[in-house]
Amino acid sequence: MLSVENLTVYRGGRLVLDGVSFTLNPGEVTAVLGLNGAGKTTLLKAILGFLPRQGGTLAAGGRPLDRLSPAERAKKLAYVPQRYDGGFRYTVEDFVSMGATAYLGAFSQPGRKELARAEELLRDLDCGHLVGRPMDKLSGGEQRMAYLARAMLQNAGCLLLDEPVSSLDLSRQHGFLGRLRDYVHRQRAGCLLTIHAPELAYAYADRILILHDHRILMDGARDGAGFGEALGQALGALYGPALRVDTLDGALVLGWSPADHGTG
Amino acid sequence: MKKRSFVGLWLLLAASFLLSCLWGRYPLSPADLGEILSGRAAGTMKANVFWNIRLSRTCLTALCGAALSLAGFVYQGLFRNPLVSPDVLGVSGGASVGAICAILFWGGSLGALQLFSFAGGLLTVALSLLLARAIGGNRYFNLIISGIILGALANAAIMALKYMADPTQELAVIDYWLMGSFHLASWEKLRSAAPLILLAGAVLVVLRYRLKVLTLGDEEAASLGVAVGPARLACVACATVLTAASVSVSGIVSWVGLIVPHLVRTVLGDDFEANFFQSILCGAALLLIADTLARSLLPSEIPISILTSLIGAAFLAAFLIHRKGGERPC
Numbered sequence: 049m050l051s052v053e054n055l056t057v058y059r060g061g062r063l064v065l066d067g068v069s070f071t072l073n074p075g076e077v078t079a080v081l082g083l084n085g086a087g088k089t090t091l092l093k094a095i096l097g098f099l100p101r102q103g104g105t106l107a108a109g110g111r112p113l114d115r116l117s118p119a120e121r122a123k124k125l126a127y128v129p130q131r132y133d134g135g136f137r138y139t140v141e142d143f144v145s146m147g148a149t150a151y152l153g154a155f156s157q158p159g160r161k162e163l164a165r166a167e168e169l170l171r172d173l174d175c176g177h178l179v180g181r182p183m184d185k186l187s188g189g190e191q192r193m194a195y196l197a198r199a200m201l202q203n204a205g206c207l208l209l210d211e212p213v214s215s216l217d218l219s220r221q222h223g224f225l226g227r228l229r230d231y232v233h234r235q236r237a238g239c240l241l242t243i244h245a246p247e248l249a250y251a252y253a254d255r256i257l258i259l260h261d262h263r264i265l266m267d268g269a270r271d272g273a274g275f276g277e278a279l280g281q282a283l284g285a286l287y288g289p290a291l292r293v294d295t296l297d298g299a300l301v302l303g304w305s306p307a308d309h310g311t312g
Numbered sequence: 313m314k315k316r317s318f319v320g321l322w323l324l325l326a327a328s329f330l331l332s333c334l335w336g337r338y339p340l341s342p343a344d345l346g347e348i349l350s351g352r353a354a355g356t357m358k359a360n361v362f363w364n365i366r367l368s369r370t371c372l373t374a375l376c377g378a379a380l381s382l383a384g385f386v387y388q389g390l391f392r393n394p395l396v397s398p399d400v401l402g403v404s405g406g407a408s409v410g411a412i413c414a415i416l417f418w419g420g421s422l423g424a425l426q427l428f429s430f431a432g433g434l435l436t437v438a439l440s441l442l443l444a445r446a447i448g449g450n451r452y453f454n455l456i457i458s459g460i461i462l463g464a465l466a467n468a469a470i471m472a473l474k475y476m477a478d479p480t481q482e483l484a485v486i487d488y489w490l491m492g493s494f495h496l497a498s499w500e501k502l503r504s505a506a507p508l509i510l511l512a513g514a515v516l517v518v519l520r521y522r523l524k525v526l527t528l529g530d531e532e533a534a535s536l537g538v539a540v541g542p543a544r545l546a547c548v549a550c551a552t553v554l555t556a557a558s559v560s561v562s563g564i565v566s567w568v569g570l571i572v573p574h575l576v577r578t579v580l581g582d583d584f585e586a587n588f589f590q591s592i593l594c595g596a597a598l599l600l601i602a603d604t605l606a607r608s609l610l611p612s613e614i615p616i617s618i619l620t621s622l623i624g625a626a627f628l629a630a631f632l633i634h635r636k637g638g639e640r641p642c
Contacts, residue, residue: 121537
């Protein structure tokens, strides 16, 4: 699917990623956890080719990403950025239809067929009511859904999402991640998303990667033996002794005891 | 709605074209026009004015209005900034330096004036792009700051050249050129500018969807499969040719490229595909109206930038006050 080998990235002379390696499997949601500045966004942007890397190889479907044309690459990797920042006012379906760009001839643009498909995808995500509305007028949650619909239209082998639920309320976080997981499982797509909430990662990811000190501290599949303990330990290493980790009815529950902070 | 707006714009363009052909120091009536077109007035003063002066001027004005507005629309999309005008990369400043050099050192022959201002505009934009690359980092910011730097350099050169100019003759010619005018329009000018403008415009028509995706930002455009670097360069090159070609035949016509795309979006509604063509039609029509006013308001012809700046500034103020309610995305 997508394989990342020995990825090393410096930004502004500072080491951000130091020999990071992993492979995304089809039909699996992989969540990346890490502190602020741990390099989560850098990881996504380096894979997408937005940032130069100082070492490592990237391949999708057995082909090195560097050798692909922009359109071929767009058929392998779809990207959902942290926030919407359009320079023009588009309607939602117009925005979603741009997901078809890689499949169009160099001089053509999305037509009736692509627009109809865009509206259908929005309806499938229970967002049919957004059709016709300007993208910049939507709430953060609605914009996320439009991005998800666009990524579905792009029909890439892998989805890369940069903190897709950070600014959403609780019900929209669950709504978004649930639909994302359904799509990834159904389409057997690869999926890498960065996220701050370990509870959400635990609830929706099939696999969790933890980035710490420029490297991968933990890489575990949800079904694997000892996953819970390994995750608890890794989170402890990340957040320090103040963090309390427990499970309740199969959900991860976190607590915080600042009194213990720093006592080791 | 979209269809109606196009019908309206075509009517406006046709009306302003007709107005520009008929109105002026030597007025023609629609009946005269009929005679002229049917050939019955051949050899008369009327026919002479129409064929040799009025029609070429009208065509050239419409073409330049369309070119400047389209260039403005393209630059505003590329920079994702509605306050960007076609000379954001210094094209007007460079064209001015070229034109002044032609006036001072080549006796101001029309051919030299046009060639030098066109070359000056292109050269300045090329230097802006190289400077932006040398600075590195954020693309939008760098291009704008490089354009400001090159614009300042061009301005220094303009002031120095004006200082050297003979105040009784050359200086007046220079100032007149810097304020823009279509009074020297001719078929010859149209023949030299039209192919460049039509070619650059045609390339932009072909690239317009790529440009639309680029307005999402470089990273998103790349992730959707657009070759960002080449697409962006092609758009900048075409918009620069449009601007330089029109400035080289008319002198500096300010504000049109900034205002028309705005006007179109505000009045007719945001729709990238429609706005692209609406800017072209609306720019041609509005510059025709401005030019008709410039040569008929006063006994002597007014430089056109006085009118376009006046109308443009008033419109921009009204636009910004209207926008206060947070109606627009940028």
